Amino acid sequence: MNKSAKFISEGGSSHRPPLFEGDDYYYWKDKMELFLRSQDTHMWTVIEVGDYTPLVKDSTTPKTKDEMTTQEADR
Numbered sequence: 001m002n003k004s005a006k007f008i009s010e011g012g013s014s015h016r017p018p019l020f021e022g023d024d025y026y027y028w029k030d031k032m033e034l035f036l037r038s039q040d041t042h043m044w045t046v047i048e049v050g051d052y053t054p055l056v057k058d059s060t061t062p063k064t065k066d067e068m069t070t071q072e073a074d075r
Helices: 003-010 025-039 043-049 070-074
Strands: none
Touching: 025 043
16 A cells, blocks of 8 residues: 555544554644544643643642632633
C-alpha cells in the first residue's frame, strides 16, 4: 500500500484521532492539531503549555479543589 492510499484509508473521522505510524510526523502533527481543536478550541493550548492550575494568591502553591471558584474549576 503506498503512502497516499494509507492516508485516504485512515479517514477523516471527527471521533477518532489520526493514527501515527512512525513516519510523516509533521503531516500527522497538523492533522492531530486540527482534530484536537475540533474537539475543543483550547485543547491544543493545554498540549503546548500544560493544564491550567489556579494558584493561591501571592504564591506558587496550587489551590485545593475546595478553594477554587466555579469558574476556575470549570477551566
